[in-house]
Structures are given as C-alpha cells and as structure tokens.
Amino acid sequence: MSLQQANGSPDKEELTFPDAVELALQLHRGGDLDGAEKLYRGLLDLAPDLPMALHFYGVLQHQRGRYDEALALIDRSLALSPDESGWHNNRGNTLLKLGREAEAEAAWRRSIALSPKRSDGYPSLEALLEKQGRIADLVTLHAEFVIASPEERTDAVLGRSYARLGRMQEAAAAYRRWLDAEPDNPVARHLYLAALGQAPERADDAYVARAFDNYADKFDSHIAGLNYRGPDLVAEAVTQSCGAPRAALETLDAGCGTGLCGPRVRPWASRLDGVDLAQKMLDRAAALGCYDELVCAELTAHLEARPGRYDLIISGDTLCYFGALERPLAAARAALKPGGRLIFTIEAREEGEAGYTLNVSGRYGHRSAYVAEQAERAGFVVERLSPEYLRNEGGAALGGYLVILARRD
Numbered sequence: 001m002s003l004q005q006a007n008g009s010p011d012k013e014e015l016t017f018p019d020a021v022e023l024a025l026q027l028h029r030g031g032d033l034d035g036a037e038k039l040y041r042g043l044l045d046l047a048p049d050l051p052m053a054l055h056f057y058g059v060l061q062h063q064r065g066r067y068d069e070a071l072a073l074i075d076r077s078l079a080l081s082p083d084e085s086g087w088h089n090n091r092g093n094t095l096l097k098l099g100r101e102a103e104a105e106a107a108w109r110r111s112i113a114l115s116p117k118r119s120d121g122y123p124s125l126e127a128l129l130e131k132q133g134r135i136a137d138l139v140t141l142h143a144e145f146v147i148a149s150p151e152e153r154t155d156a157v158l159g160r161s162y163a164r165l166g167r168m169q170e171a172a173a174a175y176r177r178w179l180d181a182e183p184d185n186p187v188a189r190h191l192y193l194a195a196l197g198q199a200p201e202r203a204d205d206a207y208v209a210r211a212f213d214n215y216a217d218k219f220d221s222h223i224a225g226l227n228y229r230g231p232d233l234v235a236e237a238v239t240q241s242c243g244a245p246r247a248a249l250e251t252l253d254a255g256c257g258t259g260l261c262g263p264r265v266r267p268w269a270s271r272l273d274g275v276d277l278a279q280k281m282l283d284r285a286a287a288l289g290c291y292d293e294l295v296c297a298e299l300t301a302h303l304e305a306r307p308g309r310y311d312l313i314i315s316g317d318t319l320c321y322f323g324a325l326e327r328p329l330a331a332a333r334a335a336l337k338p339g340g341r342l343i344f345t346i347e348a349r350e351e352g353e354a355g356y357t358l359n360v361s362g363r364y365g366h367r368s369a370y371v372a373e374q375a376e377r378a379g380f381v382v383e384r385l386s387p388e389y390l391r392n393e394g395g396a397a398l399g400g401y402l403v404i405l406a407r408r409d
Contacts, residue, residue, distance in 0.1 A: 017043065021052050033060055051081040059090055067097045085115035092124055101128060116148040135395030139164060155181070156188070163195060163360040164394065171195040171360070186210055190362055199358035201324040205277055205298050208321055211362070212257070212278035219258055219281065228260075228391040230316040230345050233402045235264040237343045241383060241404050242268055242312065249311040252335070254299050254344075255318025259285030265314055266290045275302045303331035311337055315344035317390070320363040320400075323356040325371065329378035333407055342380065342405040345390060346371065347398065361393065368401055380405035 015023065024039035040057035043050055058073030074091045081087065092107030105128060111121035122145050129138040143161035146153055147170075153161075159174035175192035182188055186206035193200060212219070242249065245267030253261050256274030258281050266272055273293045276282050282294045295302060299318065313332050322328050332342045349357050349365030355374075356366045372382050384404040389397050 017047065017050070021050070024053065025056060028056060028060060033063065036060060049076075049080055051077045051084075054080070055084075055087050055090070058094070062090070062094050062097070067094055070094045071098065083114055085111045085119050085121070087111075088114065089120040089124060092121065096124075096128070101132070104128065112144070116144070135392065137395070139394045154178075159191060159195065163191075168195050168197070168360070187362075191360075194358045194360050194362055197358075199323050199354075199356065199364070201322070203321040203362070203364075207362070209277045209279075212276075213280040216258065216278060216280035216284060220260070220284070223260075223391070226391040226393070229388070230390060231260040231264050233345055233388055233390075234261050234314050234316050234343055237384065237402055237404050238265055238268055238312070238314065241341050241343065241406075250309065250337075251312045251314065252303075252306075252310045253291070254303070254313055254315040254332070255321075256285050256291070256294070257281045257316075257318075259288045259290065261314055261316045262288055262290045265312075268312065275299060300328050300331045303328070303335040306335045308337050309335050311340050313340070313342045315342070317345050317347075319344050320347045320365075323358060323364045325356075325366070325374040326378070329374055329380070329405075332405075333379045336407045338407065338409045340407045341383075342403075342407075344403050345388070345400055346403060347390065347400040348387065366401075371401060371403060375403070375405050379408050381408050 020039060020043055024036050024043065027039065028036035037057070037060055040053050040060065043053040044057065047053070054073050055077035058070045058077060061070035061073060071091070071094045074087065074094060078084070078087055078091065088107045088111035092104040092111065095104035095107060105125060108121035108125040108128075112119040112125070122141070126138060126141060129141060143164040146157060146161040147165070150158055155174045155178040159171045159178060162168070162171035162174060172192060172195035175188055175195050179185065179188040179192050186204050187210055190203060190207040247267060248270050249268050250271045251265060251269040251273070253259075253265070253272065253274040256262060256276050257278070259274065262272060262274065262285065271292045272290060273295070274282065274285055274291045275295045275297055276285070277296065277298060279296045282296055285291060286294055313336060319325065319328060336342065347359070347363055347365045349367055354367075355370030356364050359365050368385055368387070372385055375382050382403070383406050384402065386402050388400055388402045390400040391398050
C-alpha cells in the first residue's frame with residue numbers, strides 16, 4: 001500500500017506507509033508542524049488505526065495547546081499499542097495540562113512500570129510530587145529510580161534505597177558487598193547489622209565519628225530542611241524544669257554536634273561544656289563562641305570521668321545511638337550534682353517486647369516503658385516522658401520522646 005506525498009511536491013511521488021510515517025516524524029522533530037500535521041492526517045485518512053500516526057499527531061496537538069484533541073488521539077494510540085512506555089509519559093503530560101493530576105500520576109507510573117530503567121515518567125512524576133508536597137512519596141520514587149539501574153550505583157547507595165523500600169534482604173546483600181570491599185568501614189558494618197535486624201548494644205564509636213565528620217559541613221543546612229525540633233524541645237524542657245534563666249547552672253551539652261542546643265541553653269549556664277565524638281562537628285560548635293570547653297570523646301566515658309560535676313546535662317538526639325541505656329544513664333546520674341537533671345530527646349519504636357531496636361537509619365528506637373525502667377534503675381525520678389514529633393524522616397514525621405529526669409538522692 002502506498003501514500004501519495006502530502007507535502008505539496010508537484011512530482012506526486014508515492015511513499016510507503018513506513019516512509020510516510022518517518023517523513024512525518026522528521027518534519028515534526030524539525031519543527032515543521034504544518035507539514036507534519038498534513039502527513040499525519042493523510043496517513044490517518046487511509047489508515048485510521050495507525051498507532052504511530054495517531055500518537056504523534058496527538059503529541060502535535062498537545063504542542064499546539066489543543067489538549068482535549070491531543071488526549072483523544074493519544075488514548076486511541078494506546079488502545080492499539082498499550083505497552084509503549086514513552087506514550088504513557090506523553091499521556092501524563094497532556095493530562096497534567098488538563099488539570100487531571102491523579103490521572104497524570106497514574107500514566108507516569110504506568111510508563112515507569114513498563115520501562116523502569118529509562119522511563120521519562122520519573123522527572124515528570126517527581127515534579128508533580130514536589131509540587132504537591134508529597135516528600136515521602138518523592139523519597140520512595142527516588143529509591144525506585146536508583147534500584148532500577150543497579151549496575152550504575154554503588155552498593156552504599158543501593159543498600160539505602162533497598163532499605164527505604166523495605167526490601168531488607170536486598171539491602172543487607174548490598175551492604176555485605178560494600179563491607180566485603182571495605183572491611184574496615186564502620187558505616188558499612190553498622191548499616192549491614194541494621195539491615196539484618198541485629199542490634200548491638202550501641203553504635204560503634206568509629207561509626208558515629210566517621211558518619212558525623214563526613215556530615216559536618218552540610219549538617220546545619222540539611223537538618224534545617226527537616227523541621228528539626230530537638231533543640232527547641234530541649235530548651236522548652238529546661239524552662240520547665242529549671243525556671244527562669246539565671247546563668248547559675250554548670251551544664252554539659254552531651255553529644256553537642258555543631259552546637260544547635262548551645263545558644264538556647266546558655267542563658268541558664270554559669271558554665272557550658274560540650275562533648276562529641278566528631279571533631280569536625282566540634283569545630284563548627286566552637287565557632288559559635290557559647291561553649292567554655294569542647295571535648296572530643298566518647299560520651300559515657302566522659303561522664304564517668306566527671307563525678308558530681310554538673311547541675312544540668314542536656315542531650316539532643318544523641319542517645320539514639322545507644323541501644324542499651326543502662327550505662328549512659330548511670331554515667332549521667334554519677335556526673336550530676338544532688339538535685340541535678342538530665343534532659344534528652346530519643347527516638348521511639350513501636351511498642352513491643354524488646355526495649356530497643358536498631359532501625360534501618362542506623363539509629364535506635366526505644367520503647368517508652370524501657371526508657372522509664374532504665375531511668376529508675378539508674379537512680380532517676382521521671383519528671384516527664386512525653387511523645388513528641390522530632391523531625392521529618394524521608395518525608396514522614398519521626399516520633400520520639402522528650403525526657404526530663406531528676407537525680408534521686
């Protein structure tokens with residue numbers, strides 16, 4: 001079957017259907033929409049169910065702003081060729097122009113399902129999710145994009161993406177490969193254990209130091225985008241338990257990091273010390289000028305070496321790197337003067353038999369009953385143990401506890 005050339009050439013040259021379709025596409029790509037449209041129409045007059053002509057005539061109508069006509073043509077093409085990934089992406093783009101966001105999302109997801117490695121649906125869907133503020137879905141989409149082409153990714157990135165999707169066996173396998181390649185890497189070892197569901201009593205010092213030294217330069221800017229509430233919660237608790245600020249309390253910021261809590265509690269402190277395992281984080285804290293002393297050391301040992309030193313110890317999101325709380329709580333009590341208080345935030349876990357669990361994030365979650373039990377055993381009175389929203393984690397609210405403990409004498 002042949003088609004007489006429809007571009008006005010006087011020689012009436014005849015084209016085969018494949019040649020005519022290719023010519024129409026060339027004209028279309030070259031920006032000659034009028035010439036392409038003439039050929040598409042000529043093709044469809046002779047073969048109304050020609051999928052390529054239907055689809056790209058629909059795309060052309062989209063370019064001209066005729067979105068209803070475009071959608072009708074694209075739908076007809078997909079009824080004939082339903083497995084064309086790129087065509088579903090184009091359908092989503094047209095639906096978006098018509099304000100039909102839910103249908104556009106479904107079209108892009110179909111495009112991704114048909115061609116997970118190379119679908120143009122990823123950036124289109126990403127833009128929609130960002131516009132709608134669906135950050136958790138956006139994080140999940142990014143993880144899906146990463147694992148769609150594993151040969152292009154590092155095992156560290158793959159492991160985190162699999163973990164985000166709850167595919168823990170695959171996450172563990174990726175972390176295992178990472179650990180095999182870098183057997184002395186404490187981050188690989190820690191995340192591998194988390195993926196296996198194993199929970200050592202606390203995170204290794206080398207893991208914490210390396211993770212936060214690597215994170216120091218971007219920590220403050222990153223945490224600001226997560227609606228991080230830890231420092232404000234700590235300051236609220238200090239106000240509740242210590243009254244008006246009188247610059248009278250010898251205070252330790254335990255796990256001070258870059259010093260986010262320091263300026264908030266300084267008005268209560270006659271002296272403010274900080275301790276952290278990551279020297280680069282301490283360097284940033286020092287620049288604030290609100291600390292009297294900053295020490296790079298492991299927290300528990302630091303407390304044990306300072307019996308009866310402090311009136312107040314604060315710790316914003318540091319005990320989440322401990323699973324078992326017996327030793328750090330006992331050390332904190334020993335470092336407090338009579339009547340002293342320990343104030344901290346900690347991540348929650350779903351209530352269950354175990355007191356704590358190592359989450360795929362590499363941080364621990366604790367049961368409230370376990371926290372209260374260990375506090376009382378260490379010699380504290382629980383003045384407050386309230387559930388709180390700590391920050392966003394992967395686009396979702398991360399729950400935890402704000403804890404105020406008073407030394408029992």
